[in-house]
Amino acid sequence: MKLIKNCFRLAAIILFSAQAFSNDTSKILATSALSSIEGSAGGGIVPWAVIGGYGSTGEWSVAASSSQVNVEDFKLSTHSLLGSYNNRLELSYAQQALQVLPLNTAIVQNIFGAKARLAGDLIYQDWPQVSAGFQYKINENPSIAIDVLGAQSDRSTDYYITASKLWLHALAERNLLLNATLRYTDANQTGLLGFGQGSESQYRWVGEVSAGLFLNHQWAIGGEFRQQPNKLASVDESHWWDLYSAWFPNKRVAVVAAYVDLGTVALWEEQRGMYLSIQITH
Structure with a gap:
């Protein structure tokens, strides 16, 4: 309840202050996407091909986001900053802090990301928008990841390619997004539990999908699924999924609430709970 009260208090402050800004930007409402827990534009747990912000050709945009995931034995707080230019390039930074409640300890991770639009368009072309990116991750608690859990390293880079398409009036006259x-x-x-296993990095391909249905111009509902590699021998790792509701009152503010299921995380099973995020865009 404290999380909900604080987030809604912050949302009220943001909504009041947002009136001081003009909404005169090129992209249409909600096409900025949201901020993922790793900083890049997307859903809560999956990056999308969308370039964050509302800047179009020749325009800059910036966005700041704060989110928290509360499940049975963990709390994950993320603060991120994103900048984009020309609806073509996106740079992002996120800091994650994971509280492991049964052990009364915390794990911090810094993530530096970049994404580039390669082809297509979210709305105005037949083919989906396709982007490629990377996320360079630094785990600030190597003693936990390496010494205790047997990870190979405390830093590594994720690489991804992603495709997104928004169909207008696709389902019961409502807009449909697939990613x-x-x-x-x-x-x-x-990366919160390090990278690789033993002496090997153990890279592998994993899949992630998202879907969103716009009930009107300001509200969307949907879900996401994220496959996890589960390569750490000492503990188990389940795939993640969520069901979310997103509110875009204007081009400055986005508020997202979700039910999340992380499955088994390390030694603890049935990690389910709530995700809440607030994003400010300029």
């Missing part, structure tokens, strides 16, 4: 992402990674629990 598919292929990621090449050796991250354990997205």
